[in-house]
Amino acid sequence: MASEQKPEKQDEQFHPKGTVLAMVIFFILIVALWGYVYLMMLSQGATAP
Amino acid sequence: MTAISTTTPVVEVTPAARPATYVLSKGEKRFIGLQLLVAVAALSIGSLFGPLQALEFSGLTIGGRDIYALFQPLLASYYQGLTLHGVLNALIWTTFFITGFFNLTVTYGLRRPLAMPKLNWLGFIVMTVGLLTAAVPILLNEASVLYTFYPPLQASWAFYVGLVFVVVGSWIQGYGFYITYYRWRKDNPDVRTPLMAFGSLITMVMWQISTLGIAVEILTQLLPWSLNLLPGVDPQLDRTYFWFTGHPLVYFWLLPAYVSWYAMLPKQAGGKLFSDSLARFSFWMFLVLSTPLGFHHQFTDPGVPTIWKTIHAVLTYAVAFPSLLTAFTVVASLEYAGRQRGGKGLLGWIPKLPWRDVSVTPQILAGVLFIFGGIGGITNASYNINLVVHNTSWVPGHFHLTVASATTLSFMGIAYWLVPHLTHRTLWAPKLALAQAWIWFIGMVIFSNGMHTLGLLGAPRRTPLGIAPYVPANWEPRLLQTAIGGSILFLGAYLFITILVVTVLRKPAPAAAVPEIPEAQSIQDPQLTPQWLDRWAPWLTIAILLIILVYGPNLLYQITNMQNTSPGFRLW
Ligand code: HEM
Ligand SMILES: [Cu+2]
Numbered sequence: 001m002a003s004e005q006k007p008e009k010q011d012e013q014f015h016p017k018g019t020v021l022a023m024v025i026f027f028i029l030i031v032a033l034w035g036y037v038y039l040m041m042l043s044q045g046a047t048a049p
Numbered sequence: 050m051t052a053i054s055t056t057t058p059v060v061e062v063t064p065a066a067r068p069a070t071y072v073l074s075k076g077e078k079r080f081i082g083l084q085l086l087v088a089v090a091a092l093s094i095g096s097l098f099g100p101l102q103a104l105e106f107s108g109l110t111i112g113g114r115d116i117y118a119l120f121q122p123l124l125a126s127y128y129q130g131l132t133l134h135g136v137l138n139a140l141i142w143t144t145f146f147i148t149g150f151f152n153l154t155v156t157y158g159l160r161r162p163l164a165m166p167k168l169n170w171l172g173f174i175v176m177t178v179g180l181l182t183a184a185v186p187i188l189l190n191e192a193s194v195l196y197t198f199y200p201p202l203q204a205s206w207a208f209y210v211g212l213v214f215v216v217v218g219s220w221i222q223g224y225g226f227y228i229t230y231y232r233w234r235k236d237n238p239d240v241r242t243p244l245m246a247f248g249s250l251i252t253m254v255m256w257q258i259s260t261l262g263i264a265v266e267i268l269t270q271l272l273p274w275s276l277n278l279l280p281g282v283d284p285q286l287d288r289t290y291f292w293f294t295g296h297p298l299v300y301f302w303l304l305p306a307y308v309s310w311y312a313m314l315p316k317q318a319g320g321k322l323f324s325d326s327l328a329r330f331s332f333w334m335f336l337v338l339s340t341p342l343g344f345h346h347q348f349t350d351p352g353v354p355t356i357w358k359t360i361h362a363v364l365t366y367a368v369a370f371p372s373l374l375t376a377f378t379v380v381a382s383l384e385y386a387g388r389q390r391g392g393k394g395l396l397g398w399i400p401k402l403p404w405r406d407v408s409v410t411p412q413i414l415a416g417v418l419f420i421f422g423g424i425g426g427i428t429n430a431s432y433n434i435n436l437v438v439h440n441t442s443w444v445p446g447h448f449h450l451t452v453a454s455a456t457t458l459s460f461m462g463i464a465y466w467l468v469p470h471l472t473h474r475t476l477w478a479p480k481l482a483l484a485q486a487w488i489w490f491i492g493m494v495i496f497s498n499g500m501h502t503l504g505l506l507g508a509p510r511r512t513p514l515g516i517a518p519y520v521p522a523n524w525e526p527r528l529l530q531t532a533i534g535g536s537i538l539f540l541g542a543y544l545f546i547t548i549l550v551v552t553v554l555r556k557p558a559p560a561a562a563v564p565e566i567p568e569a570q571s572i573q574d575p576q577l578t579p580q581w582l583d584r585w586a587p588w589l590t591i592a593i594l595l596i597i598l599v600y601g602p603n604l605l606y607q608i609t610n611m612q613n614t615s616p617g618f619r620l621w
Contacts, residue, residue, distance in 0.1 A: 014388070014572070016323065016381035018395050023377055026420060033424050034431070040505055041437045 067240070070565075071160040073471075077152070080166070082471045084149030084173060085464065087180070088142050089549060092457075095137030096542040098130040103496065103535025105515040106528040115516050125190040126621055127513040132187055135196030139302075139452055141180055144215060146460050147305045148173065148222045151249040153467070154308055155226045157566050158246030164229040172221030179214025182207050193621045195511065197291060198271070200282045203617025206275040209267045216260050223253035241575040241583050244328060245312035245568065251332045252304040255297055258592065259340045262293025274617060281613045285352035289607055292343035293600065300339040302452045304332070306459035310379045310412060315569035317409050317466075318402055320386025325571035327378045329582040334371035337592045338364060341599040348435045357603045358432065364599065365430040372423055379416065385572070407479045408564075411462030411486035415455050418493055422450030425501065440511075442531075443504025446497045454493050458486065461545050466564040468549055475558045477551040481544065489541035496534025503527045 073081075101116065105127065109116050117127055124130050156163060163169055185207055186192040192204035198212075230242070230250055242250070266287050273279040311328045315321050322328060344361035347353050387398025403409050425447040429435055438444065469476050476482060508514060508524055520528070581587065 014385055016384050018384045018387075018398055019377060019381040021395055022380055023373075026376065029420070030424050030427060034428050034434070037428050037434050037437055037505070038431075041434055044437065 067243070068160045071157050073153070073156065074162070076166070077156060077162065078471045080170065080173070081149045081152045082468075084145050084152070085468065085471075087177060088145035088149065089464075089546060091137040091141035091145065091180075092542065093546050095134050095142060096539065098134035099138070100535045100539035101130060102127070102134065102513075103532045103538075105513050106535075107532035108515040108528065109532070110515075115513070117513070126193065128193045128195065128511075128621055129187070129190050131511065132193050132195050136183070136187065138457075139196055140212075140215070143302050143452065143456060143460075144219055145176065147252075147301070148176070148219055150305055150308075150460075150463065150467070151222075151226065151253065153566070154245040154249040154312070155229060157568070158243040158249070158312075159229060159233045160243075161229065161233060163225055164232050165225055168228070169222050169225035172218045172223075172225060174218070175221060176215050176218030179211045179216075179218055181211070182214060183211025186211075190621065197295070199291070200271060200274070200284045200287050201615040201618045203275055203619060204271075206272060209272045209275060213264065213267050213272075216264060220257055220260070223257055226250055226253055241325075241578055243568075244322070244325065244571070244575065245308055247329065247583070248304060248308040248312065248332050251336050252301060252308070254589070255304070255336050255339050255592075256301045258596070259294050259297030259301075262290045262295075262343075266290035266294075270613075274613075279613060281615045281617075283607075283611045283613055284615050285350065286607045286611055288347060288350060289343070289353070289604060292346040293340065293604075294343075295346055296343045297339040299448075299451060300335055302456040304335060306412075306415065306456050307332075307375055309459060309463055310375070310416065311382075312569055313463075313567045314379070314409065314412050315382040315386060316567040317406060317412075317569075318383055318386035320382055320389050320569075322569045322571035323378050323381035323385055325573060325575045326578045326582055327374055328571075329578060331371035331374045331378070333582065333588045334374075335368070336588055337595060338368040338371070340592070341595045342368060343600075345430050345435075348432060349439055352607070353603065357599070360599050362430055362432045366427070369423070369427055369430075376416075376420070376423075382569070383413070405483065407465045407476060407482040407486075408462045408567075410483055411465070411489070412459050414486055414490040415458035415462065418450045418458065418490065418497075419455035421497070422447060422455055425450065438504050440509060441504035442500045442508045442510045442514075445510050446500025446504055449493060449497050449500070454489070454497075458489055458493075461486065461489070464545075464549060466567065468552055469558075470564050470566060472553050473557045473560070473563055474552050474555045475562050477548055477555060482548050485541055485544040485548065488537060488544065492534050492537030492541050494534070496531055496538055499527045499531035499534055503531065 105116055111119055117124065117130070120130075152163070152169065183192070186205035187208065189205075192198075192208035194202040194204045194208070198204060198208070226249065230246065234242075241247075270279065270282045270287055270290075274282045311322060315323075342361045342364040344350075344353055344358050345365045348358055348362075383402060384392075384398050387401040390398075390401040390403075392398030392401035402413065404413075425443070429438060429444070429447060465476055465479075465482055468474075503514075503524060504510070506521075506524055506527065508520075508527075514520060514524070514528060
């Protein structure tokens with residue numbers, strides 16, 4: 001109901017800092033694990049003619 | 050980083066007060082419960098074979114023979130078992146759970162009964178008849194074609210008819226939802242669709258569009274072929290039809306879990322949804338982007354020109370975006386909950402989450418496993434890197450993190466409140482249920498890591514590796530790891546089933562002890578979400594246009610150059 005949905009005090013100050021950090025870690029993980037398979041591809045001779 | 054726009058003044062825009070709750074009738078509960086029953090029954094049989102496959106990998110022999118020899122003649126081969134595993138777990142457990150769950154989310158979300166409950170019953174009956182029709186040939190070893198049923202492998206006609214019925218039955222249930230929504234919309238023209246119903250409806254529409262692929266494949270090719278009305282089929286065209294459905298299928302599995310993560314989990318965790326607009330936007334993105342990227346499963350198909358593969362690869366990165374958005378919004382909602390519960394500092398909110406809640410913990414663990422599923426997915430989607438992992442055991446390693454974790458473990462968490470709610474029981478052994486979620490999580494980490502690594506070492510998927518003569522020494526420890534993980538998962542699956550069965554057999558509990566349906570509020574009043582995020586026409590138009598653009602030309606080419614030359618093969 002609309003009346004329940006009014007933002008409370010804490011809502012207005014809520015900055016999801018922890019979430020941003022988690023997302024940064026997530027992106028680093030993506031790059032690292034993707035890179036690992038990429039290097040594996042190279043090591044399997046993907047660059048040979 | 051900017052704060053979310055909660056500074057916008059809240060105006061009273063809600064036209065009509067929404068009822069605070071809706072009590073499901075006995076009949077509604079029974080109907081939902083019945084669908085869950087079929088789902089769990091399928092899981093209980095399907096989950097016998099996964100661990101068996103994993104054990105087989107370890108080379109376990111009994112009396113000098115492969116373990117599959119033990120089960121003859123009941124189970125003719127590894128491939129009959131693998132077909133049962135894929136069909137029952139990935140197709141039946143998921144679909145029946147989803148339609149049952151959506152009966153609840155649509156009814157409760159819209160605060161009204163289904164407009165035509167008999168239509169939904171009809172859908173369910175058609176699905177069940179389909180399941181039985183497909184089960185007979187699989188059990189008779191007349192359809193050991195795996196859950197992808199690629200031609201030229203040829204199954205008994207009954208298998209194809211059964212699958213069509215399951216799909217058409219789910220469409221019929223979808224029509225029941227659309228009509229209910231249509232009536233609700235007439236009564237509530239300016240109200241934002243309640244989120245749990247909104248996400249469910251989009252999922253059903255996406256499913257409706259995308260399953261046209263296998264419907265056409267079966268009705269125009271496989272079924273007439275299996276009835277000898279067509280001398281042969283075109284395997285390339287059929288793979289294209291299949292993957293038109295096959296990738297959106299994974300979103301059909303995932304989005305119901307997202308419905309719970311967005312619209313229920315924040316409440317269960319003691320907080321609110323971080324952003325109603327972001328949630329809606331990501332559902333629309335899934336409607337638009339789920340289908341036009343199926344060629345990313347066909348990177349090695351010679352009959353598909355590179356340019357189309359490239360376009361689909363690019364769109365696959367695009368669909369990663371709404372999943373990242375989901376990760377952000379759901380984690381932010383959990384952070385909000387953790388802070389409400391007194392969490393401080395950057396990450397201090399994590400231990401404050403209700404980790405003792407039997408429904409919250411499985412869903413969070415499902416999300417954690419999904420992070421790695423997502424990373425693997427991005428790797429699969431990378432055109433050239435895909436060649437390293439294509440058709441290796443990396444791929445099942447990947448999708449056990451998605452469908453068998455993000456989806457299945459979330460559904461387990463949902464079942465832990467839903468089954469007590471439907472049956473008026475309290476959950477049996479909640480501590481054991483909590484342990485069950487961790488067992489699944491740990492088993493999956495071990496199993497999936499083993500499968501991924503095996504894949505990188507070159508082990509093929511869909512192969513009884515335990516009897517393969519070419520296994521090099523460096524696979525051995527990983528095969529054993531996979532078997533150990535698989536055995537732990539087996540324990541997890543059967544604990545789940547036992548807990549549900551004992552729960553249902555308990556005495557009814559007083560109403561106050563039975564869990565209610567959790568519905569998360571959003572931090573900002575959903576009425577403030579822009580109207581374009583609650584309008585079907587633009588999104589549906591874009592979705593269909595995009596499909597025509599990126600599938601149309603090549604599909605048309607394949608259809609007009611169709612060569613129905615391949616006879617059926619039966620390799621079992
Ligand atoms: C109970 C624990 C489970 C274990 C130990 C397990 C194990 C396995 C293994 C080892 C394979 C690979 C077989 C091969 O490629 O030769 C496999 C395939 C598969 N699993 Fe599971 N699994 C489990 C649960 C699940 C669940 C819950 C789902 C879905 C909801 C699922 C869906 C699939 C699918 C779709 C395949 C591919 C079948 C195919 O290649 O045709 N599994 N499973
Ligand atoms: Cu895909």
